[in-house]
Amino acid sequence: MTGISGQVGGALLPLLRAHDVIAADRATLDLGKPERIGDVLDRLAPEFIINPAAYTAVDKAEDERDVAMRVNAEAPGAIARWVQARGVPFIHFSTDYVFDGSGAAPWCETDAARPLSVYGSSKLAGENAIRAAGGNSLIIRASWVYAARGVNFLRTILRLAQERKELRIVDDQIGAPTSASAVAEAVATLISGGQQRFAMSVAKTNGILHLAASGETSWYGFANAIIEGLKARGVPLAVERVVAIPSEAYPTRAMRPRNSRLDLMRMRGLFGGSLPGWRDMLDLELDKLAAELSATRSLPPG
Ligand SMILES: NC(=O)c1ccc[n+]([C@@H]2O[C@H](COP(=O)([O-])OP(=O)(O)OC[C@H]3O[C@@H](n4cnc5c(N)ncnc54)[C@H](OP(=O)(O)O)[C@@H]3O)[C@@H](O)[C@H]2O)c1
Numbered sequence: 001m002t003g004i005s006g007q008v009g010g011a012l013l014p015l016l017r018a019h020d021v022i023a024a025d026r027a028t029l030d031l032g033k034p035e036r037i038g039d040v041l042d043r044l045a046p047e048f049i050i051n052p053a054a055y056t057a058v059d060k061a062e063d064e065r066d067v068a069m070r071v072n073a074e075a076p077g078a079i080a081r082w083v084q085a086r087g088v089p090f091i092h093f094s095t096d097y098v099f100d101g102s103g104a105a106p107w108c109e110t111d112a113a114r115p116l117s118v119y120g121s122s123k124l125a126g127e128n129a130i131r132a133a134g135g136n137s138l139i140i141r142a143s144w145v146y147a148a149r150g151v152n153f154l155r156t157i158l159r160l161a162q163e164r165k166e167l168r169i170v171d172d173q174i175g176a177p178t179s180a181s182a183v184a185e186a187v188a189t190l191i192s193g194g195q196q197r198f199a200m201s202v203a204k205t206n207g208i209l210h211l212a213a214s215g216e217t218s219w220y221g222f223a224n225a226i227i228e229g230l231k232a233r234g235v236p237l238a239v240e241r242v243v244a245i246p247s248e249a250y251p252t253r254a255m256r257p258r259n260s261r262l263d264l265m266r267m268r269g270l271f272g273g274s275l276p277g278w279r280d281m282l283d284l285e286l287d288k289l290a291a292e293l294s295a296t297r298s299l300p301p302g
Contacts, residue, residue: 002029003053007147008093011184012052022046026053031075032067041082048191049083050091051076054123058097059253061119072122077129084135089198091187096143096175096212098124101257104174108263109141109208117254131207136195138202140187143212143260144222147180148288153219157226158289161239167227171220171244175260176212179281186211186275201270209270210262213278220244225282233290 001016003009004023013023022028022044029040031053041049055061055071076092083090097120098113115121130137146152160167190201217225224242231237247258268274275281 001050001052002031003051006052006054006056007145007150007152007180008052008142008183008187009050010149011147011180012050012187015184015188019048029053031055031071034070034074034078037075037078038082041079046088048089048195049079050187050191051079052093054093055119058117058119058256061122062117062253065118065122068118068122069125072119073125073129076126077133080130080133080135080137083137084133087136089191089195089202090130090135090137091190092126092130092137092139093183094123094127094139094141095120096141096260096262097257098127098141099257099260101173101259104259104261106261106263107210107259109206109210109266116257119254120257127208136199136202137207138190138198138205139208140183141208141210141262142178142183143210143262144175144177145180145183146177146285148285148292150180153177153222154226154282154285154289157223158230158235161227161230161237163238165238166241166243167223167239168243168245168249169218169220169223170247170250171218172246173256173258173260174216174218176214176216176262177222177278177282178211178213178275179285181284182213182275182281183211186271189271204270205266209266210264211267211275212262212264213276213281214264214274215277215279216261217278218244222278222282225279226286229282229286230290233286235290235293 002024055068061068099107100114146154
């Protein structure tokens, strides 16, 4: 497994204790050097590959197209060719940012992808390279991933709410905030039945699956829920007001889709039901975050 220092990889690693996991960090398997991947995999000889590693800096990618393409497109393509030749199962991750965000209907797995950003284009190119290789590979498109730890919207809102009286948050991008833990649990379930069951899941989904929490909100709605949840857990905050703003009032280097709703019918068919609602997922992550904060506060100075 790659991406072990990341949100999804970090949440997945402890769930795979029953397996003999090769935790491949960047020093072991550098996705920025796709030409070396075949040799490294020959040496590691994995029997299953899970690849949550990615170039995920959405705005920075606009100025680093080459790196983003190497890590998000060429490297997964190289992995996919390696696994295809050896019959090794492969799980890769993609994103709602492959879509252009038009309309208001949830995006199906089969809908045409038209990315608005370099990041989205690089992730789509990765999907295409994997599909071109064929084999026993599953691409999981997640949306709005966050965790109690790491660099993400939840941690950003915590910091800003501690520092500022007023937050201005975009209210016209709609999606389903999904915890890295929930993604990790779904992946652990998918591989728990062994290679044959996994191959059936790949066949059932045609190799691509949308995975997200139930329900929907905007970044503004998500920020409000975070702040309310932090207050309810006794976390001291400076914030007094959260103001809803349109995307135009918060220009970013990369364009983001307005409509990030993912159709989850395929996921429900595969798992026999939905994932929890985004608010329930948030409650679990806020409990972890509040525990971490109170442990830090009760540490003796120095
Ligand atoms: N975050 C989201 O909102 C979101 C939404 C939808 C889909 N996704 C997708 O879900 C997957 C997991 O995302 P995440 O949020 O867990 O990512 P993350 O927290 O940003 O972690 C990225 C991981 O990739 C590793 N990495 C980056 N460049 C690398 C390289 N050249 N070689 C090897 N490893 C490298 C990082 O390692 P270092 O610590 O060494 O940098 C880190 O472990 C990704 O495919 C992402 O595109 C994410």
